[in-house]
Amino acid sequence: MQIQSAFSAGMQGLQRASNAISEETLNINRQTTQSRQQDQQVAAAAAQQTANPTPTNAAAEPNRAAGTDTTQSLVRLEQQELLAQANVRSLRTADEMLGNIIDIRV
Template sequence: MNIQSAFSAGLQGYQRSADSVTEASLNISRQNINTLANQSSAGAEGNLDQFVDASKKSATSNLIQLQQAELHAQANVHSIKTADDMLGTLIDIRV
């Protein structure tokens, strides 16, 4: 096994996880802004219940995406740590 490729794969996976967190966070922020804008424009009238239900679904899927990204990041950190440990062991054996 090539240790450098294990490091690279771990780092790439971690970067993808960070990108996923950023995307989900931005989506949640946009939903909150849209919710506030629609509530202020709808006032007491309008069919706000449908909008709130749709917003909850989207918020839920984005929160799930955040949780998945966290788990992926943890897995990638574990693979980076393992590659680091293997490299340390190889250096100790060769010295």
């Protein structure tokens, strides 16, 4: 295996993990914002229901789905963090190998 290809693979993997981390962070932010908006709508509906008592309970279901999506995004975020750490380790190893080769040849 060529050291240069190890560097390239490590850098590509690190870049992919970094992009995925950014994407998952945006997803979490988007889901949190939607969840807050839904909570505000539920609170407004509850306040309106107190003023006009009519049985409605359909607003609780979207919050559960948003919580599941957020959980999945957090799990994917953790996976990408581990992938980034693994790629950094491979870059470090390739760097050490290159240092050893230079030390041996000099």
